[in-house]
Amino acid sequence: MSAASADVRSATDQAIIRLDHVSRVYQVGESEVRALDDVSLAIPPGEFAAIMGPSGSGKSTMLNVLGCLDTPTSGRYILDGESVENLSEDQLADVRQRKIGFIFQSYHLVGRMTAARNVELPLIFAGVEPRERRDRVRAAIESVGLAKRITHRPDQLSGGERQRVAIARALVMEPRILLADEPTGNLDTRSGEEIVALLERVNAQGLTLVLVTHDPRVAQHARRVLRMRDGQIVPE
Amino acid sequence: MRRGDVIELAGETLRIHRLRTGLTLSAIAIGVTAVLLLTALGDAAKGYVVQEFAGVGTNLVIVLPGKVETSGGMPAFGGTTRDLTLEDCDAVKRQSPSVRDVAPFSLGSGPIEYGERSRDTRVIGTTAPFLGIRKLTIASGQFLPPGDPRQGDPVVVLGQKVAHELFQDENPLGKLVRVAQWRFRVIGVLGSKGTSVGIDYDDLIIVPVSVGMRMFNQTGLFRIMVEATSPQAVPVALEQVRSVLIIRHDDDEDFTLITQDAMLKTFSSVFDALTAGLAGIAAISLAVAGIGIMNVMLVSVSERTGEVGLLKALGAKRKQILDVFLVEAMMLSTAGAVVGVIAGVVIILIAAAIWPFIPLHPSIAWIALVITLAIVAGVSFGLMPARRAARLDAAEALRGRH
Numbered sequence: 001m002s003a004a005s006a007d008v009r010s011a012t013d014q015a016i017i018r019l020d021h022v023s024r025v026y027q028v029g030e031s032e033v034r035a036l037d038d039v040s041l042a043i044p045p046g047e048f049a050a051i052m053g054p055s056g057s058g059k060s061t062m063l064n065v066l067g068c069l070d071t072p073t074s075g076r077y078i079l080d081g082e083s084v085e086n087l088s089e090d091q092l093a094d095v096r097q098r099k100i101g102f103i104f105q106s107y108h109l110v111g112r113m114t115a116a117r118n119v120e121l122p123l124i125f126a127g128v129e130p131r132e133r134r135d136r137v138r139a140a141i142e143s144v145g146l147a148k149r150i151t152h153r154p155d156q157l158s159g160g161e162r163q164r165v166a167i168a169r170a171l172v173m174e175p176r177i178l179l180a181d182e183p184t185g186n187l188d189t190r191s192g193e194e195i196v197a198l199l200e201r202v203n204a205q206g207l208t209l210v211l212v213t214h215d216p217r218v219a220q221h222a223r224r225v226l227r228m229r230d231g232q233i234v235p236e
Numbered sequence: 237m238r239r240g241d242v243i244e245l246a247g248e249t250l251r252i253h254r255l256r257t258g259l260t261l262s263a264i265a266i267g268v269t270a271v272l273l274l275t276a277l278g279d280a281a282k283g284y285v286v287q288e289f290a291g292v293g294t295n296l297v298i299v300l301p302g303k304v305e306t307s308g309g310m311p312a313f314g315g316t317t318r319d320l321t322l323e324d325c326d327a328v329k330r331q332s333p334s335v336r337d338v339a340p341f342s343l344g345s346g347p348i349e350y351g352e353r354s355r356d357t358r359v360i361g362t363t364a365p366f367l368g369i370r371k372l373t374i375a376s377g378q379f380l381p382p383g384d385p386r387q388g389d390p391v392v393v394l395g396q397k398v399a400h401e402l403f404q405d406e407n408p409l410g411k412l413v414r415v416a417q418w419r420f421r422v423i424g425v426l427g428s429k430g431t432s433v434g435i436d437y438d439d440l441i442i443v444p445v446s447v448g449m450r451m452f453n454q455t456g457l458f459r460i461m462v463e464a465t466s467p468q469a470v471p472v473a474l475e476q477v478r479s480v481l482i483i484r485h486d487d488d489e490d491f492t493l494i495t496q497d498a499m500l501k502t503f504s505s506v507f508d509a510l511t512a513g514l515a516g517i518a519a520i521s522l523a524v525a526g527i528g529i530m531n532v533m534l535v536s537v538s539e540r541t542g543e544v545g546l547l548k549a550l551g552a553k554r555k556q557i558l559d560v561f562l563v564e565a566m567m568l569s570t571a572g573a574v575v576g577v578i579a580g581v582v583i584i585l586i587a588a589a590i591w592p593f594i595p596l597h598p599s600i601a602w603i604a605l606v607i608t609l610a611i612v613a614g615v616s617f618g619l620m621p622a623r624r625a626a627r628l629d630a631a632e633a634l635r636g637r638h
Binding site: 064067069070089090093094096097098102104108110112113121122124125126127130169173 | 553
C-alpha cells in the first residue's frame with residue numbers, strides 16, 4: 001500500500017460528505033434515466049464547493065441526494081459519519097433537521113408569516129421551547145443583518161432581503177452543511193453579490209457549503225468546482 | 237412538536253383565508269343549527285303531549301271494572317265481574333299507605349233544565365277529593381262538600397259551558413235546576429279546563445256520587461280514581477290497590493288498573509322515534525358540511541404543496557404535517573359547531589318567548605351530541621386531505637409538483 005493511497009483514505013474518512021458509487025435511476029415510461037451514474041465524491045468539513053453543469057446533467061438530483069430529500073438507487077452515502085442510504089422517510093427528516101440547512105432559488109418563505117416566524121419554523125417542528133426559540137430567531141436574523149426587518153412579511157421585503165431571511169432560517173438549527181440551489185438565480189447582480197458574500201462569511205466560520213449555480217461569477221468564489229454532465233462528475 | 241404550536245400553525249391558515257373559512261364554517265353551523273332546531277321541535281312535541289297528560293295528574297291510577305285480558309279455554313271459575321263500590325273506594329283509601337286520595341266516579345247523562353232552557357249533558361257523580369285529583373278549579377261558589385259519600389245533598393257543580401248556556405249572565409249560585417227529573421241546588425261553577433283526555437270539563441255537571449248512582453240506577457262505579465303520594469310511588473300504590481281489591485273481590489282480579497305512566501310511555505316512545513327521525517334528516521346537512529370541509533382541506537393542501545415540501549425539508553415528520561392539517565379541519569368544524577349551537581339556542585329561546593305554550597328549550601344532551609358529531613366529522617373528513625399532505629414527496633413538492 002503506497003503512502004499516496006493511505007493519504008486519500010484518511011482524507012475520505014474525515015469527509016463530512018462521502019458518496020461511494022452512488023447511482024440514482026428514474027424509471028420514465030419504458031426507459032431508465034440515470035440521473036446520477038456511479039458518482040463517488042468526498043467533501044471535507046468547511047469546504048465551499050460549487051456544482052455546475054447544463055440542465056439535465058444531474059445537479060438537482062445530486063443536491064436532493066446530498067440533502068437527504070432523495071435516496072440513492074445504489075451506492076453508499078455517508079453524511080457526517082452516518083450512513084443514510086437506507087433510512088426511512090422520517091429518519092431522513094430527522095437527519096435534515098439536525099444537519100442540513102437549505103437555501104432555494106425562490107426562497108420558499110411562507111407568505112403569510114413574518115420574517116421572524118419563517119425563521120422560527122424549523123425550531124417549531126424540532127419542538128424547541130418558545131423562549132429559546134425567540135432568542136435563537138433573533139440571533140439568526142441579526143447574523144444576516146436584518147434586525148430591522150424582523151416583523152416584516154416577505155411581500156414587504158426585497159429579493160435580497162428575502163434570501164437573507166431564508167439563510168437565517170437555514171442557519172437557525174445550526175446545521176453541519178448548507179445546501180444552496182441557485183441562491184442568486186432570482187436576484188440582481190448587486191444583491192447576488194451580497195448574498196454570495198454572506199454565504200462566504202458563513203462558510204468562513206466553518207460551515208460546509210455546497211451550492212448549485214449556473215453563474216461562473218458565483219462559482220469562482222468556491223474553493224472547488226464540480227462540473228457535472230450526464231449524471232457524472234467530469235474530471236478536472 | 238408542542239401542541240400549542242400545532243394549534244397556532246393551523247389557526248394561522250384559517251385566519252388568512254377568512255372568506256373560505258367563513259363559508260365552510262357557516263355550512264357546518266347551519267347543519268348544527270338544523271339538528272338542534274329539529275330535535276328541539278321533536279322534544280317540544282313530546283313535552284306538549286306529556287304536559288297534556290300531566291294535567292290529568294301523573295300520580296294517577298285508574299281502576300276499571302272487569303278484566304281486560306286474552307285467555308284460552310274455559311275459565312276455571314265463573315267469569316262474573318263484581319261491581320266497584322264505594323266500599324272498595326273506602327278500603328283502598330284506608331289500607332293503601334302510598335295512596336293519598338281516592339275519588340269514586342260514576343257517569344250518566346241526561347237533560348238539565350233551568351226555567352225554559354234545557355240542555356243534554358253528562359252527569360259525573362263523585363266526591364270532594366275529585367277536584368284535587370283531576371286538577372280542576374272552581375270559578376265561583378264551592379265544590380262538593382266533604383263527608384260520607386253514601387250520604388249527599390242534592391247539590392250540583394256546573395261546568396263553564398253548561399252554566400253559561402243555562403244562566404247566560406245570571407248568577408247560577410243558589411238557583412234550583414232539574415236534572416233528569418231530580419231537583420238540585422247549584423253550589424258552584426268549575427273554572428274552564430277545556431277537553432282533557434277526551435272529556436270536555438266545560439260541558440258537564442258534577443253531583444255527589446251517591447245521588448248520581450241513584451239517579452241512573454247504578455250499582456257499580458264507572459271508575460275509581462286513585463292518587464298516589466308521588467309519581468315515584470305510583471308502582472307501589474298500584475300493587476297496594478291491586479291487593480286490597482283482590483281480597484275484597486274474593487281473590488279474583490276482576491278489575492283493570494291503568495296508570496298514567498303506561499300511557500305516557502307509549503306516547504314518549506312514539507315521539508322519541510319522531511325526534512330521532514328529525515335528527516337523522518338534520519344530520520344529512522351535517523354530512524354535507526363535512527364534505528365541504530374535505531373540499532376546503534383538499535384545496536388548502538394543493539395550494540400549500542410547496543409549503544409542505546419546505547416543512548419536510550426543514551425536518552418536519554409525516555405525523556407532524558398530518559397533525560397540522562387535521563387540527564386545521566378540527567378547528568374549522570369545532571368553530572362551526574360552536575357558532576351553530578349559539579345560533580340554535582338563540583333561535584330556540586326566541587321561539588319559546590314568542591310561543592310560550594310550546595315547551596321549546598335547548599337540550600344539553602343534543603348540544604353535546606352535535607358538537608361531538610361535528611368534531612368527528614371534521615376529523616374524518618379532514619383525514620384524507622391531511623394524509624395526502626403528509627405523504628407528499630418533499631423534493632417534488634418543493635419544485636411545486638404533486
